[in-house]
Amino acid sequence: MSNSQPATIEDVARLAEVSIATVSRAIHTPEKVAKSTRQRVNQAIAITGYTTNAMARSLRMGRSNMILVLAPDIGDPNFSSILIGLENEARAHGFGVLIGHTQNDPERGLEYLKFLNSGQAAGLLLFTGHEPFGHQVLTARLPPSVAVFEPVFGSSIPYVGVDDTAGARKAAEYLLASGHRSIAFVGDSKTKLGHVRRRKGYDLALDAARIPQEQRMVLDGEGSIESGRLAVEQLFMRDTLPTAFMCVNDATAVGVINGLAARGYDLPRDFSVIGFDDVPQATFLNPPLTTIRQPRTAIGKQAMELLLETLATPLTEKREILIMPDLIVRGSVTAPGKR
Amino acid sequence: MSNSQPATIEDVARLAEVSIATVSRAIHTPEKVAKSTRQRVNQAIAITGYTTNAMARSLRMGRSNMILVLAPDIGDPNFSSILIGLENEARAHGFGVLIGHTQNDPERGLEYLKFLNSGQAAGLLLFTGHEPFGHQVLTARLPPSVAVFEPVFGSSIPYVGVDDTAGARKAAEYLLASGHRSIAFVGDSKTKLGHVRRRKGYDLALDAARIPQEQRMVLDGEGSIESGRLAVEQLFMRDTLPTAFMCVNDATAVGVINGLAARGYDLPRDFSVIGFDDVPQATFLNPPLTTIRQPRTAIGKQAMELLLETLATPLTEKREILIMPDLIVRGSVTAPGKR
DNA sequence: TTGTACGCGTTATCAA
DNA sequence: TTGATAACGCGTACAA
Numbered sequence: 001m002s003n004s005q006p007a008t009i010e011d012v013a014r015l016a017e018v019s020i021a022t023v024s025r026a027i028h029t030p031e032k033v034a035k036s037t038r039q040r041v042n043q044a045i046a047i048t049g050y051t052t053n054a055m056a057r058s059l060r061m062g063r064s065n066m067i068l069v070l071a072p073d074i075g076d077p078n079f080s081s082i083l084i085g086l087e088n089e090a091r092a093h094g095f096g097v098l099i100g101h102t103q104n105d106p107e108r109g110l111e112y113l114k115f116l117n118s119g120q121a122a123g124l125l126l127f128t129g130h131e132p133f134g135h136q137v138l139t140a141r142l143p144p145s146v147a148v149f150e151p152v153f154g155s156s157i158p159y160v161g162v163d164d165t166a167g168a169r170k171a172a173e174y175l176l177a178s179g180h181r182s183i184a185f186v187g188d189s190k191t192k193l194g195h196v197r198r199r200k201g202y203d204l205a206l207d208a209a210r211i212p213q214e215q216r217m218v219l220d221g222e223g224s225i226e227s228g229r230l231a232v233e234q235l236f237m238r239d240t241l242p243t244a245f246m247c248v249n250d251a252t253a254v255g256v257i258n259g260l261a262a263r264g265y266d267l268p269r270d271f272s273v274i275g276f277d278d279v280p281q282a283t284f285l286n287p288p289l290t291t292i293r294q295p296r297t298a299i300g301k302q303a304m305e306l307l308l309e310t311l312a313t314p315l316t317e318k319r320e321i322l323i324m325p326d327l328i329v330r331g332s333v334t335a336p337g338k339r
Numbered sequence: 340m341s342n343s344q345p346a347t348i349e350d351v352a353r354l355a356e357v358s359i360a361t362v363s364r365a366i367h368t369p370e371k372v373a374k375s376t377r378q379r380v381n382q383a384i385a386i387t388g389y390t391t392n393a394m395a396r397s398l399r400m401g402r403s404n405m406i407l408v409l410a411p412d413i414g415d416p417n418f419s420s421i422l423i424g425l426e427n428e429a430r431a432h433g434f435g436v437l438i439g440h441t442q443n444d445p446e447r448g449l450e451y452l453k454f455l456n457s458g459q460a461a462g463l464l465l466f467t468g469h470e471p472f473g474h475q476v477l478t479a480r481l482p483p484s485v486a487v488f489e490p491v492f493g494s495s496i497p498y499v500g501v502d503d504t505a506g507a508r509k510a511a512e513y514l515l516a517s518g519h520r521s522i523a524f525v526g527d528s529k530t531k532l533g534h535v536r537r538r539k540g541y542d543l544a545l546d547a548a549r550i551p552q553e554q555r556m557v558l559d560g561e562g563s564i565e566s567g568r569l570a571v572e573q574l575f576m577r578d579t580l581p582t583a584f585m586c587v588n589d590a591t592a593v594g595v596i597n598g599l600a601a602r603g604y605d606l607p608r609d610f611s612v613i614g615f616d617d618v619p620q621a622t623f624l625n626p627p628l629t630t631i632r633q634p635r636t637a638i639g640k641q642a643m644e645l646l647l648e649t650l651a652t653p654l655t656e657k658r659e660i661l662i663m664p665d666l667i668v669r670g671s672v673t674a675p676g677k678r
Numbered sequence: 679t680t681g682t683a684c685g686c687g688t689t690a691t692c693a694a
Numbered sequence: 695t696t697g698a699t700a701a702c703g704c705g706t707a708c709a710a
Contacts, residue, residue, distance in 0.1 A: 006456050008687060019697045024689060034695060054457035055398050056687035059702050064394075066454070074422060074438070080414030083440060096450055099413070099438035101422060111435055115405070117345050118393035118703090120459060225623060258623065281620060284564060284597060347703060358681045363705055373679060395703035398686050457687090 007048035016044035027052065058119055066096045067307065068121035070112055072104040077279045078294055079127065082148065085300020086125065093308050095122070116143050123307045126152060146307040148299065150193065151320070158310065158319040160303040164194055167292045167325035168201025171246055171274045174290075174327055176209050179335040180244040180272060184217040186231045186256060187248025192223065195248050198276060202246055217242050221252050228255020229262075236263070243271065243336035250275035250282055253289055257332070272333040287331035295323050346387035355383035366391065397458055405435045406646065407460035409451055411443040416618045417633055418466065421487065424639020425464065432647050434461070455482055462646045465491060485646040487638065489532065490659070497649065497658040499642040503533055506631045506664040507540025510585055510613050513629075513666055515548045518674040519583040519611060523556040525570045525595060526587025534562065534587050537615060541585055556581050560591050567594020568601075575602070582610065582675035589614035589621055592628055596671070611672040626670035634662050 013020040018037060026033045026041040033041070044050075058064035067090055071079055087097045098121065100112040116124055124145040142157070151159040175183050183206070189199035199218070206216060219235060221227035228247060232255070235241065247253035253275035260271055267273065268287050275282065278293035302321055352359040357376060365372045365380040372380070383389075397403035406429055410418055426436045437460065439451040455463055463484040481496070490498040514522050522545070528538035538557070545555060558574060560566035567586060571594070574580065586592035592614035599610055606612065607626050614621065617632035641660055 010687080020688085021690085021697060021699090022695085025696085028689080032695075037695080051453050051456050053687050054454060055394050055459050056457065056702090057689075059394050059398055059686090059704095060688045060690085062702070073419070074413060075416070075419030077414070080412070083413060084442065087440060087442070091447075096454065097440065098454075099440065101426060101436065101438065103423065103426070108430075114390050115393060115435065115437075117390045118395070119345075120394050254623065261625075284593065286600075348705095349703080359704080360681060360683095360706075361679085364680085367705080371679080376679080392703050395686090396705075398688095398702090399704045399706090401686070 006053075007050040008053070009050070011048050012041065012044045012050045015048060016040040055120075062119065064120055064122050065094060066098050066121045067123045067125060067304070068112060068116055069097055069099045069125040069127065070102055070109060071099060071127045072102050074099070074101050078149075078277065078296060081296040082127075082300040082303075085297035086304045087300075089301045089304035090308070095308070113142075123311050125303060125307060126157070144307060144310045146303050146310065148303045158306055158321075160299060160306055160321045161323070162294055162299065163322040163324050164197035165201040165204070166322075167276065168198035168246075169205045170201075170325075170327050171276060171292050172202045172205030173209075174329075175244045175246060175272065175274060175333065176205060176211075178244075178272065178333055180242075181211060181336075182215055182217070182240075182242040183211075183244045183246055184219055184235070184242040185246050185248070186219045186221045186228060186252050188220060188222045188227075189218065189248075190220075195223065198248050221248065221255075223249050223252055225251045225255040225258070228252040228257075229259040230255070232256055232259030232263070244333070245271060245273045247273065247275050250277045250279040250289060250291055253291070253332075254281070254285065257285060257289075268332050268334045269337055272336070274333055278328055282328075283330070285332070290330045290333045291328050292325045293328045295325055298323055345392070346389040347392070348389065350387050351380065351383045351389045354387060355379040394459075401458065403459055403461050404433060405437050405460045406462045406464060406643070407451060407455055408436055408438045408464040408466065409441055409448060410438060410466045411441050413438070413440050417488075417616065417635060420635040421639040421642075424636035425643045426639075428640045428643035429647070434647070452481075462650050464642060464646060465496070483646060483649045485642050485649065487642045497645055497660075499638060499645055499660045500662070501633055501638065502661040502663050503536035504540040504543070505661075506615065507537035507585075508544045509540075509664075509666050510615060510631050511541045511544030512548075513668075514583045514585060514611065514613060514672065515544060515550075517583075517611065517672055519581075520550060520675075521554055521556070521579075521581040522550075522583045522585055523558050523574070523581040524585050524587070525558040525560045525567060525591050527559060527561045527566075528557065528587075529559075531562065537587050560587065560594075562588050562591055564590045564594040564597070567591035567596075568598040569594070571595055571598030571602070583672070584610060584612045586612065586614050589616045589618040589628060589630055592630070592671075593620070593624065596624060596628075607671050607673045608676055611675065613672055617667055621667075621669070624671070629669045629672045630667050631664045632667045634664055637662055 009020045009023050013023045022033060022037060023041055026038050030038055090097050102108045124143055126145060126147045127149060145157045147157045147159040149161050185199055185202045187195040187199060189195045219231040221231045245256050247256055253273050256273055257267060260267060265271060275289050275291035278291045282289040282291055348359045348362050352362045361372060361376060362380055365377050369377055429436050441447045463482055465484055465486045466488060484496045486496045486498040488500050524538055524541045526534040526538060528534045558570040560570045584595050586595055592612050595612055596606060599606060604610060614628050614630035617630045621628040621630055
């Protein structure tokens, strides 16, 4: 029973005293096999513990039933819940999901590409942002792919993401509706694409509310907790202060809140803060963070749906699906008070 | 150049006007091929963009160069840094790493097992704790495997983990050395193995310090932030209070700190708190959390080393490697004051 | 130094 | 209803 080598279809055939063709049929098209034969085969399968060798199968079929997900950073709090959406959808269609961790290293991306190219995965899901493999390989032969979160620069790979601009606009509008007129944006809207889009939502909302340019404040920050802290420090070198902070993401918001608290301010009485992402920790902040929630599971589901669809019927037109995120109201935003 | 089908070794052979055997040799044993031939082959490879089909290769060789990592919860903050240790080590030996996310579902584990059984991965790294595939399949034919963090129940799979007991003892001893005599342990030392081990470290330290049983306090908590909060709530229904909390992990510590803060206590003046794990957020807590740091990268490296070793020379003896974690002193522990 | 041919475990086509 | 066999892409023993 517990031989060293896994049982092959041939072992089963021998034991059931049929040909390997019959075994294969008994598995894939049971109705084409006589009941008695089928029973013998099933018995033999049970005895040998046979499992079809997926590799040989894929080699023969020219397609595997695995989807490769390429992620630059497994630790990203967004990633794991998106992944679950992905996996459930894949599973419902009989596909498995394998994850490749690129650590933001194009070299590693390339290695996984080889894995793909040898047909060990039927499709590719890219979380890697706009240049997954360095620019050289943009021309490479990619299997059916879908980009998540960030489109792949210069390619026609379909893309599923969040409507950052609309989400950010929601955030800004909520701040405005709460009575704020002097709102600082914290983020790197010079170089980071996602930040740029969110900044745009901020501008759109403030334009609509006819807030003059000179009342707007844009603070630099690359998106880390530390960057939020720093932004606050820099701010106090100016003479005017905003009444609210709109942060490009929750990490930045954490930094801003810490920075403000360190200066002895009482939140949300003295300042309002809103984030973006809704990371798990947002609830446990003090005050609990009002933010824009990434529709993570929905993104995962949509992306996988799109990929499986592409797999079934390869289409040439570039598609782009943007999902609208929701405002989550907690305690970090109130009406502006007087300090 | 950009045909729809990936180039095969045959395409290369035709273009270079040699046999496929020569192409194969030019790749794997270049010294056995005439220089001029080799050049023609290399040129042909460049032109066709040929990549060897890893699947066919593995099918032929009976071994792949991929390691499968099975993880129950990708989102676990411990996981990602361990993974990096793993990957670097694997890479140094020419292996790639693929991750399977089981979501704690034995069914999914079984699916990945099929992947393995068909030889698509040479080895297996189990993060899944003691019953990866439900108890039925304990007898299953597993490829060379190493368990990380938790041993696999009833198997002889080598295991690399943290010395929980020694680490917890360090924590308790630090509390004792800081002057605490009344220390509460928060965790589920009834059912969770890891918790049991950490509890043991607590007991050992308190035994050595001759703290009588009636001065010890054990609070239930399954290890979540919420469970820490709850433990604090329950505590205040008693008449005696400890001066320090030793939490089974950092999440619990966060809950304890929040719970205490919610009751208006000032930390660390009123109570000392120590955690275990050193999650990324530990620094940003208020006060910053003193804790026991998981030697994550080291664990990853060790585990992969052990696996690759097992791959090279299969050994029967059960091995177990326990790594000692370090105490990280930050601000959440002080001498006991008077409340 | 190079080429021919077999086998890895499947699935699918064609006959029987 | 069943069986023999070609093919998927590759590595290698053996022959040339």
